[in-house]
Amino acid sequence: MLMPSKVKYRKQQRGRMKGLSKGGSTLAFGDIGLQALGRGYMTAKQIEAARIAIARFIKKTGRVWIRVFPDKPFTKKPAETRMGKGKGDPVEWITIVKPGRILYEMEGMEKETAYKALRSASYKLPFATRIVERETVK
Amino acid sequence: MEELIIDVKRRTEFGKQKAKSIRGRAEVPGVIYGKHHDTVHVAIPVESLKKIIKAGSNEILRVNIKDNGDAGQKLALIKEIQRHIVTDEFLHVDLYEVSEKEAIKTKAPVLVTGKAKGIELGGILQIVTRELNIKCLPTAIPRHIEIDVSQLNIGHTLHVKDINPLKGIEFMDSPETPVVHVMIPAKEEAIVQPVVAEATTAEPEVIKKGKEAREGEQPAEEGKEAAKDTKLAAPQAKEKPEPKKEPKKESK
Numbered sequence: 001m002l003m004p005s006k007v008k009y010r011k012q013q014r015g016r017m018k019g020l021s022k023g024g025s026t027l028a029f030g031d032i033g034l035q036a037l038g039r040g041y042m043t044a045k046q047i048e049a050a051r052i053a054i055a056r057f058i059k060k061t062g063r064v065w066i067r068v069f070p071d072k073p074f075t076k077k078p079a080e081t082r083m084g085k086g087k088g089d090p091v092e093w094i095t096i097v098k099p100g101r102i103l104y105e106m107e108g109m110e111k112e113t114a115y116k117a118l119r120s121a122s123y124k125l126p127f128a129t130r131i132v133e134r135e136t137v138k
Numbered sequence: 139m140e141e142l143i144i145d146v147k148r149r150t151e152f153g154k155q156k157a158k159s160i161r162g163r164a165e166v167p168g169v170i171y172g173k174h175h176d177t178v179h180v181a182i183p184v185e186s187l188k189k190i191i192k193a194g195s196n197e198i199l200r201v202n203i204k205d206n207g208d209a210g211q212k213l214a215l216i217k218e219i220q221r222h223i224v225t226d227e228f229l230h231v232d233l234y235e236v237s238e239k240e241a242i243k244t245k246a247p248v249l250v251t252g253k254a255k256g257i258e259l260g261g262i263l264q265i266v267t268r269e270l271n272i273k274c275l276p277t278a279i280p281r282h283i284e285i286d287v288s289q290l291n292i293g294h295t296l297h298v299k300d301i302n303p304l305k306g307i308e309f310m311d312s313p314e315t316p317v318v319h320v321m322i323p324a325k326e327e328a329i330v331q332p333v334v335a336e337a338t339t340a341e342p343e344v345i346k347k348g349k350e351a352r353e354g355e356q357p358a359e360e361g362k363e364a365a366k367d368t369k370l371a372a373p374q375a376k377e378k379p380e381p382k383k384e385p386k387k388e389s390k
Contacts, residue, residue, distance in 0.1 A: 003342060005342055005343065006342055006343045006344075007342050007343070007344055007345065008344070010341065010344055022225055032369055059321075060260070060323050061262065063260060063264065090341060099184070100224050105325040107262075107264065107265070108263055108264065134268075
C-alpha cells in the first residue's frame with residue numbers, strides 16, 4: 001500500500017476539509033478518469049482496493065495513473081482507553097479528497113472497458129464520484 | 139477554416155458579485171485583448187459559446203460587439219475558457235484578438251489515425267503530446283494535426299520531426315519532442331493481493347533535526363514521562379496480577 005518513505009513528524013492534526021479541490025481537477029495524463037464529487041478521507045487501503053478493481057477489468061491493456069497519495073497519518077487511541085495520555089498512535093495513511101479531485105486516470109483501452117473499470121472502482125470509495133472524459137478531437 | 143459569428147455585449151460591470159449576476163442571466167463574462175488593440179470586457183451568451191465549442195476550439199470568431207447602439211467587429215480566437223470544476227459551468231472566457239495578416243503562435247490538437255502494428259502485438263499506444271505548438275496565419279490554423287501511427291511497432295516513438303510538414307504551418311516544438319509512443323506491455327501482476335497487516339503498522343522514517351544536544355535531552359524527558367506512566371499504570375497492574383507459572387513446580 002502507498003505510504004510516505006520519510007516524514008518530518010509522526011502525527012498530524014486532522015485539519016478541515018472546506019472548499020473545492022485546489023489542483024489536480026483536470027485530466028493530465030489519460031483520456032478518461034474518475035473525479036470526486038464529494039469530500040472525505042481516502043485511505044491507502046481504499047486507494048489500493050480501487051486500483052485492484054481497475055486492474056481486474058483492464059488486465060494487461062492500457063495504463064493507469066493514480067492521482068492521489070496518502071501522505072497524512074491517521075491516529076487512533078486503543079479500545080477501552082480513558083481520555084488523555086496524549087494523542088493515539090498512527091494506524092493508517094490517508095489523503096483528504098475534496099470535490100473536483102481527479103483520483104484515477106486511464107488510457108489505451110476501449111471506452112466501454114474503461115467505464116466498467118472506473119465504475120467498479122467507485123464502489124470502493126467513501127464519496128460520490130463521476131467519470132470524466134477528455135474533450136476529443138473529431 | 140470557417141469563420142463563426144458571435145454577438146456579444148460590452149460589459150461595464152466588474153467584480154465577483156457583478157460577474158455572478160451576469161452568469162445568472164445565462165451569459166459568461168469575458169474579455170477580448172490583443173497585441174495592438176485595447177482590451178474590451180464583454181458578456182457572451184452561454185448558448186452561442188456552447189455552439190462555438192462544439193464546432194472546435196481553434197475556430198476563428200467574428201465578434202460583433204454591441205455597445206448601446208454602437209457596434210464594432212473584431213476577429214478573435216478562444217484563448218482560455220474557465221469552468222467550474224464540479225458543475226462544469228462557464229466562469230470566464232478569454233478571447234485573443236488577431237489580425238488576418240499577422241502570424242500567431244497557437245496550439246493545435248493531435249488526431250491519431252490508424253492502428254499501430256505494436257498494438258496488435260500487445261503494446262500500449264500512449265499519446266505523449268496532445269497539443270502541438272504551431273505558428274501560422276489565423277486563417278490557416280488547422281482544426282487538428284493528423285498523425286498516422288499504423289507503422290509504429292512496439293517500443294517505437296513518433297517525434298515532431300516525423301510529422302509531414304503542413305503548408306503555411308511552422309512547428310514550434312523541438313523536433314525531438316515525442317508525440318506518440320507504443321509502450322512495451324507491463325508484466326502481468328498478481329491481481330489478488332493479500333492485505334498486508336505490516337504495511338498499516340509500519341511507520342516511515344522520521345526526519346530528525348541536526349542538534350545533538352537536543353536529542354540528548356529527549357531520552358531524559360521521555361524517561362520522566364515513562365516513570366509517570368508506570369506510576370499511573372501501577373494500580374491497573376495490581377487489579378490484574380499476572381498468573382504464577384505453576385508448571386515449574388510440577389516438573390520438580
